[in-house]
Amino acid sequence: MAGNIEETLAALRHQIDSIDNEILDLLNRRAQVVIRVGAAKSGQGSDFYVPSREKAIYQRLTAANPGPFPNEGVRRVFREVISACLSLEQPMKVAFLGPPATFTHVAAMQQFGMSAHLVPQKSITAVFDEVIRGRAPYGVVPVENSNEGIVSHTLDMFMESDLQIIAEILLEVSHDLLSRSGRIEDVRKVVSHPQAIAQCRHWLEDNLPDVALVDVASTALAAQMVAEDESAAAIASEMAASLYDLRVVKQKIADNPNNFTRFLVIGKASPPRSGRDKTSVMFSVKDEPGILYRMLEPFSKRRINLSKIESRPLKKKAWEYIFFLDIEGHIAEDHVREAVEELRGYCQFLKVLGSYPSAR
């Protein structure tokens, strides 16, 4: 009987080996075609990284997948296949808001895969700078959190630079409590970014009512500090646990489990249409009666959905504001372009920040 099982296993493993050989062969055939695409693109000077094409690949494959291989697996496997194929042409350098193991790092990894060369930066300004100076073709920065609202620094940076939005990344944020021992009894203080501490307030009151709460510049820095302090715990990403060799005291301690952060990929030119795109614009309006009403009319009369509107003070002048608008559709579509041009008529200035595939 035991011999039978061994024989069956050996035969099945033999089948797996020959399937893996076929997969390997196909991967190499795919890589050769990607190299040819790269050569064709460099002939015409166009961008090698095309997020709209990548999104179309994921959508097509997950829709066609008969199973039992899970769709999430299809996405992850192809994320890495595409990432490795891209790295053949050139190592894809991506600047992100560091230090290593921030949620921005996790988002950049989700978007660009493990073969990309991800470079941590000290600030959002530094990420923009790397891309402006051409040291990295792309950068990743946070722009809003479902509980905490916008990251104003990122929006402010678009006032100063002419970079474009290339893609958006939606990341489900899981705040984990990490420490060296992984034992809740050892925790005397909790260290993290103030937003992460705020998002875990109730859990901390219920489970660690007497510990000190210490604010630091990022969740990743907190993890780094805790790696050297037995009595401290950090609220940080799961990635921080593996990077700084920490144990998980408790997973998902945020009070609201529905916690998403939206990140932007910035670069020098927006990608072509993907079929489901978004366009972001920023503008300031003339100070006239009814202007707030009129600025939305070009969109409502064309039945164009607006997914977001934000305002920020224009620092040069008190009580004047800059608006940020996210519109459904791509600027290459006539009705979107016409609406934006009509809005421009009411504005002192208007800048299209880019059209890019919608992550939802």
Ligand SMILES: C=C(O[C@@H]1C=C(C(=O)O)C=C[C@H]1O)C(=O)O
């Ligand atoms: C191959 C291409 O270039 C890149 C690589 C892709 C891939 O490996 O499938 C897809 C889109 C681009 O980011 C392409 O544009 O088709």
